[in-house]
Amino acid sequence: MQLLSWIIFPAVCLMLITCPSHESLKENTDSKAFKQLITQAESYVKEETTPPDAYLQKFDQDENVQLLKAALNQIGYDLELSDFYDEELTWAVTDFQIQSENASISGIYDEATKEELLSYFKEDKNIEPGEGLAHPPEEPEVTEAGTEVVGNPYDELALVNKSFALPENYIPEDLMVPDVPFPFTEDLPKKYMRENAAHALEDLFDAAEDAGLELFAQSGYRSYDRQVEVFSANASQHGEDYANTFSARPGESEHQTGLAMDVTSAEVNLELVTEFGETEEGKWLAENAPEFGFIIRFPEGKEDITGYQYEPWHVRYVGEKAAKYVTEKGITFEEYIEQFDK
Numbered sequence: 350m351q352l353l354s355w356i357i358f359p360a361v362c363l364m365l366i367t368c369p370s371h372e373s374l375k376e377n378t379d380s381k382a383f384k385q386l387i388t389q390a391e392s393y394v395k396e397e398t399t400p401p402d403a404y405l406q407k408f409d410q411d412e413n414v415q416l417l418k419a420a421l422n423q424i425g426y427d428l429e430l431s432d433f434y435d436e437e438l439t440w441a442v443t444d445f446q447i448q449s450e451n452a453s454i455s456g457i458y459d460e461a462t463k464e465e466l467l468s469y470f471k472e473d474k475n476i477e478p479g480e481g482l483a484h485p486p487e488e489p490e491v492t493e494a495g496t497e498v499v500g501n502p503y504d505e506l507a508l509v510n511k512s513f514a515l516p517e518n519y520i521p522e523d524l525m526v527p528d529v530p531f532p533f534t535e536d537l538p539k540k541y542m543r544e545n546a547a548h549a550l551e552d553l554f555d556a557a558e559d560a561g562l563e564l565f566a567q568s569g570y571r572s573y574d575r576q577v578e579v580f581s582a583n584a585s586q587h588g589e590d591y592a593n594t595f596s597a598r599p600g601e602s603e604h605q606t607g608l609a610m611d612v613t614s615a616e617v618n619l620e621l622v623t624e625f626g627e628t629e630e631g632k633w634l635a636e637n638a639p640e641f642g643f644i645i646r647f648p649e650g651k652e653d654i655t656g657y658q659y660e661p662w663h664v665r666y667v668g669e670k671a672a673k674y675v676t677e678k679g680i681t682f683e684e685y686i687e688q689f690d691k
Contacts, residue, residue, distance in 0.1 A: 398423050400466040405458040406668060407506045408689035409434040417458055421445065424469045425476045436501070436690075440485060443503045447481030453544055454523060456504040457668065492600055505545065505608065506667055508686045511593075511656045514600035517573050521607035529554040529566045532619045541570040543607035546642075546666035550610055553641040562630050565619055567662070568611040571604035595658050603646060608666040626661030638664055639672040646682060654681045 400420045401413040410433045418428040418438060426441050439456040446452040449465040469476065478484070485500025492498060496514040499507050509515055526540045527547035542550060550566065557564045571579070576599045583592035603609040613619050614630035625631040626649070635645050646665040647657045667675070667682065675685050 399470065400463045401458075402463065403458075404460075405434055406670065407434050407436070407439045407456065407504065414438070417442075420466060420470075424466070424474065426478050436485075439504055439506075440482065440501050441478070443501055444479060444482040444484075445476060447503070448476060454503045455545060456501060456506070494598060496598075496601060498600075502606070505543075506671060506686075507606065508682060509601060509603050509606055510683065511598075511601055514598075515573070515602075515605050517600060519605065520572065521570070524570055524607055527551050527554075527566065527569075527610075530563065532565050532567065532613070538570055538572060538575070539568040539604075540566070541607065542610060543570075543666075545668075546608045546610075549642045549666055553638065553643060556637060556641070557630070557633060560633060562633055563614065564630055564634065565613050565615075566610050567613050567619065567621060569604065569609065570607045571602060573599050573605055576600070576602045576605060594652075594656075595660075597657075603663075603665055606665075609646065610664055611660075611662050612664055613662055621660075621662045623659055623661060626659070631661050634664070635661065639676040640669070642666050642669045642672050644672045644675050644682060648681065651681045654683050 398416070398419050401416040403413040405414055405417060412432055414434045415430055415432045418426075418430050418441075421438075421441050422428055422430075424445075428437060428441060442458055442462065443454060443456040445466070446454045446456075446462060449462070452462045452465045453459070468474075482501065482503065489500060490498040492514050494514075496512060499509065499513050499515055501507065502515050502519040503521075507513075507515075521543045523544040524541040525544055525547050526536075527542055527550045529551055531540060541547075554564050554566075576597065580592065580596050580598055583596040586592070597603070611621050612634060613621055613625055614628055616628040616630060617625045626635065638644065643664040643666055645661060646663050647655045647660040649659040649661075652658060665682065666672075671685060675682060678685075680688075
C-alpha cells in the first residue's frame with residue numbers, strides 16, 4: 350500500500366546504503382529485526398490512518414476522499430489513492446455497507462458508515478472485498494435490447510435511463526413506506542421507497558404542509574416484473590416507440606430504484622398530468638424539492654436528453670448536494686453525470 354511504502358522505503362534505502370553485499374542485504378531482510386520493523390510500520394500506519402470525519406459522495410474531490418480510500422485499504426481493499434470519489438470507491442463503500450451491520454446501503458460515506466469503519470479499526474478486523482457486492486466486470490453486461498446493465502444498483506447516484514438499466518433481479522433491501530398522504534389505502538408496493546428517500550419525502554411533504562399545500566404520493570417503487578406488465582400494456586395500446594416516450598422498458602425505469610416517487614394534488618384530481626406543473630403544488634414542488642434531495646427528473650424542454658416527455662410529477666432522490674447543483678444549473682441528471690464522471 351502507498352502509505353505503508355512511505356515508511357518502509359526509507360528503511361530499505363538505509364539497508365542498501367549500509368549493507369556491503371547482496372548476501373548481507375538478504376540476511377538483513379530475512380532477519381528478525383527487519384520483520385519486526387515491517388510489523389511496527391504496519392501497526393503505525395493503521396494507527397495513523399483513520400476514517401475521515403466528513404460526508405462524502407460520488408464525484409467529490411478533496412483530501413478527505415484520499416483519506417477514505419487509505420482507510421478502506423487498511424481493512425482489505427486495494428484502491429488507488431487519488432482524491433476523486435470515483436465509481437471504484439463507490440463500489441467499495443457500497444460493498445462495505447452491505448457487509449456491515451448498521452450502515453445504510455447507498456454508496457455514500459456518511460456518519461453511520463464512518464462509525465462502522467472505525468469499529469473495524471478498533472477491533473483490528475479485515476474485510477473480504479466483493480463479498481457483499483461483486484466488483485463490476487470490466488466489460489459491462491447488456492440487456493437483450495442492448496442497454497448497459499448498471500454494475501452498482503445500490504448507488505443513490507446511479508443513472509437509470511434508456512442507456513443504463515438495472516439488473517432484472519434487483520430489489521432494494523431497505524424499502525419502507527414513507528409517512529405521507531396517499532390517495533389509496535391498500536398496502537401496495539408502489540407505496541414503498543428506499544429508506545433515505547422515504548425520510549426525505551416525509552420532510553418534503555411536511556414542508557409543503559407548512560406552506561399550506563397538500564401533496565399526495567401516487568407511485569413509488571415498481572418491480573422489474575411489474576414494469577414488464579406496465580410497458581407491455583402501453584406498447585399494445587400506443588405502439589412500442591411512442592410508448593417509450595412516456596413509459597420505460599423493463600429495467601430502465603427509475604421506479605425500480607426505489608428512489609423515485611410520482612407526486613400529485615387534488616387540483617388535478619390526483620392524476621399524473623402535465624397540468625400539475627401549473628398548480629401551486631407543482632410550482633412549489635419544483636422550487637423546493639432540491640432542498641430535500643429531490644429533482645424533477647424529466648424537465649420541460651429536455652426531452653431530447655432524458656428521452657421522456659415532461660413529467661412535473663416525477664421526483665427522483667439524488668441527495669441535497671446533487672439536487673441543488675442540478676437545479677441551480679438548469680441541467681438534467683444525465684448532464685450532471687456526464688459533467689462529473691471521469
